[in-house]
Amino acid sequence: MSIPMDNSDKLLDAIKTRGVTPKPRWQFKTKNILYWSAYGIFVLLGSVAFSIIIFAFLESDFDLLSYYPQSVFTLLLKLLPIFWIICSILFIGISLFGIRHTKLGYRYSLLFIVSTSIAGSMVLGVAFFFTGGAEKIELILANNIRLYRSVEEKKIDLWSMPEDGFLAGKIVTVGDRITIEDFVGEQWNIDVTNAFIRPGASIKINDSIKIIGKIVDRSTFIAEEIRPWDGRGNQRGQQHRNL
């Protein structure tokens, strides 16, 4: 009479019959390393996105919202770096996925992971911005991806809306009035009699300026405020004096 198998023997029998062998350790290690790498890479990409967001915010004139005659929401969409905001959310999401799938990643709370990912991206992003990385990445993307609208291009679009009171271009002549050439090569006579000129704005031939004002006809514009092309100039300004 044969001795009945106990359960542990049945288990060994099943393992041997099915030919089950332990998966090699390197497979699990590799998987874990890949998840950690995904976390690291996407925090890094998040920092690139964040640095471009900083760049875009500094380049955007958010105070224009109070001058815009049409829907503020439409202008906000033009001003906000929507693409990069979406990218940074996506990158943080993927980094979250990565760390959650590491061996002990489940032990960290969602709040902890999200806040450390955001903090990491922000710190690296600020460093990246100050080393000029954001601008360089922007330039590379603008030169190589046809559909990509750079911060600079979006800025040009925004300041090429004379009907809405925003005009910009390079100064061609300076006198009682100034003449500028906009980004499509059109020349405009600018009445600067009552214009508030921000100190950062240089009214010299070949300098680029931004103008807030009113369109009179297809080539005449009354300036209410003049700003330098880069930045807003500072708050204290001067009324137009004899240029």
Added chain:
Amino acid sequence: MEIPSSECQDKDDRELVQKALREIEYFTCLYDRYEQKLLRYILRISAFSLAEAEEVLQEVFIKSWRNLNDFDQRLKFSSWIYRIAHNTTISEWKKKKSFGKDREQDMDEELFYNLPSALNLEEEADRHSQIENVRKVINLLPENYRGILILKFLEEKDYNEISDILKMPIGTVATRINRAKKAFINTAQRNNISFTLL
């Protein structure tokens, strides 16, 4: 080669894992150590019959064997194997439920009798009614609440172990236990079963 039971008893789980990776026979030590605990756990969180639960248990150990190199020495082996048991049982139960939805859960009577006091609740009913009532309430609870109540109050796992078994942060474990307790009381009330806090 059969491993003498004294050799199994002398070694802790981690040592047995290392030994098993070299000699499969040592894996039976781990099987013997966890067989009854896991079988009881499978029966508690599902409504499998004993024979079905034994099949699931075998699957659990086969999966554990296949993934033995993934066992992280920073965890307790019991947490790791409970996790596999939990996931395998839930997955098998979900498959089975699709063609046996109305089946009553047939868990051990002690569980139903002891759960209210573990939850600091009491019911003025005789043993038989209490067992029936708790059975009814437990059956109505969502799986995530039922599982965590069983781990905490019947398997007597601490928060760290539950965190490792269910793969969730300790804070979430605490929150879910509280929610599960409330869900238990509310479900009981909705079904006209009144438990009072001790």
